[in-house]
Amino acid sequence: MAFPQGMLIPSASSSSSLARNPSLKPGKLPSALNSHPKFRSSPVLSRRRKPNCLRCSASSFSEKHHTNSPKSDDVVELPLFPLHLVLFPGAILPLQIFEFRYRMMMHTLLQTDLRFGVIYNDAASGTAEVGCVGEVVKHERLVDDRFFLICKGQERFRVTNLVRTKPYLVAEVTWLEDRPSADGEEDLEALANEVETYTKDVIRLSNRLGGKPEKEVGDLRRNLFPTPFSFFVGSTFEGAxxxxxALLELEDTATRLKREKETLRNTLNYLTAASAVKDVFPSS
Known part of the structure; x- marks a missing residue:
C-alpha cells in the first residue's frame, strides 16, 4: 500500500523539525565517504516490481518479534547500498542490480548470510548514518550476471566507522532499537489505533480523488504490535x-506514532479540501 506520489503533505512542524533538530536530520558518514565523488549520489540500482523465476532463502524476520535479535552494543561489519529511498523493518524492497561492484557484492552475499545495509543518500544532505538491514529472501541471476532481488527489511543500524569504499562500501555498524518512552504511561495501543484510523481515511479519500471505487479499507494493523506498525506506516510515506x-531514526515508538499521526492529519485536511473542491467543480 502506498499513497499517490505528491499526495502526502507533511505538516509544517514535521518539515521544519528536520532542519531545526539535528537528531532528526539524516546524518552523515565520515568525510572520506561524502567527499568521494563515487558516493555522493545513489549507486546504479533500480527497483523492479515483479521478478520471475525467483529462488527462495529463509527470512529471519518476525512480524511480531525479532527473534534472536542482535544486541544494541554489538559492532559488526556490513556492506552498504546507498540509495535514494528508505527501507523500514518488515518492508519489502524489489531491486535490480547491474553495476559491476554491486554484482561483486551479490556474489559474496550469496556465499554468506544474504544481508546488507540499505542507507538513504541524496545530493543535498549526503549519506545518512542510520539505515536498515535488507535480507535477500528471493533472487534471480540472469545470463549477463545481473540480479533481480526481493529484500525484506530487518534490524536498523547506525554507521560508526567506514571500513572501506572499494570495490563497494563496508562499514562498522551498531544496532538501533527503540527505547522505552520517556512517558511510561503512554498508551501505545491507543496511538497505533488512531494512526490506523487516519491512514484508512487518507486511503479512502485518495482513492476517491483518484477516481477509484470507494470501498472499506481492511485491517491495516494485522495484529502488529505498535513498533512494527509504526514502521509499516512510515514505509507508506512514499514521495517523502x-x-x-526522520521516522526511521527515531528511537521512541510513541514519538514516531505521534509524528505519523500529525502528518496523516494534515494530509487528511488537504485531501478533504481537495475533495470539497472536486464536488463543487466536478470538471476540475
Whole structure:
C-alpha cells in the first residue's frame, strides 16, 4: 500500500523539525565517504516490481518479534547500498542490480548470510548514518550476471566507522532499537489505533480523488504490535524520503506514532479540501 506520489503533505512542524533538530536530520558518514565523488549520489540500482523465476532463502524476520535479535552494543561489519529511498523493518524492497561492484557484492552475499545495509543518500544532505538491514529472501541471476532481488527489511543500524569504499562500501555498524518512552504511561495501543484510523481515511479519500471505487479499507494493523506498525506506516510515506528517514531514526515508538499521526492529519485536511473542491467543480 502506498499513497499517490505528491499526495502526502507533511505538516509544517514535521518539515521544519528536520532542519531545526539535528537528531532528526539524516546524518552523515565520515568525510572520506561524502567527499568521494563515487558516493555522493545513489549507486546504479533500480527497483523492479515483479521478478520471475525467483529462488527462495529463509527470512529471519518476525512480524511480531525479532527473534534472536542482535544486541544494541554489538559492532559488526556490513556492506552498504546507498540509495535514494528508505527501507523500514518488515518492508519489502524489489531491486535490480547491474553495476559491476554491486554484482561483486551479490556474489559474496550469496556465499554468506544474504544481508546488507540499505542507507538513504541524496545530493543535498549526503549519506545518512542510520539505515536498515535488507535480507535477500528471493533472487534471480540472469545470463549477463545481473540480479533481480526481493529484500525484506530487518534490524536498523547506525554507521560508526567506514571500513572501506572499494570495490563497494563496508562499514562498522551498531544496532538501533527503540527505547522505552520517556512517558511510561503512554498508551501505545491507543496511538497505533488512531494512526490506523487516519491512514484508512487518507486511503479512502485518495482513492476517491483518484477516481477509484470507494470501498472499506481492511485491517491495516494485522495484529502488529505498535513498533512494527509504526514502521509499516512510515514505509507508506512514499514521495517523502527525508520524512521517512526522520521516522526511521527515531528511537521512541510513541514519538514516531505521534509524528505519523500529525502528518496523516494534515494530509487528511488537504485531501478533504481537495475533495470539497472536486464536488463543487466536478470538471476540475
Amino acid at each position: 524520503p527525508r520524512e521517512q528517514q
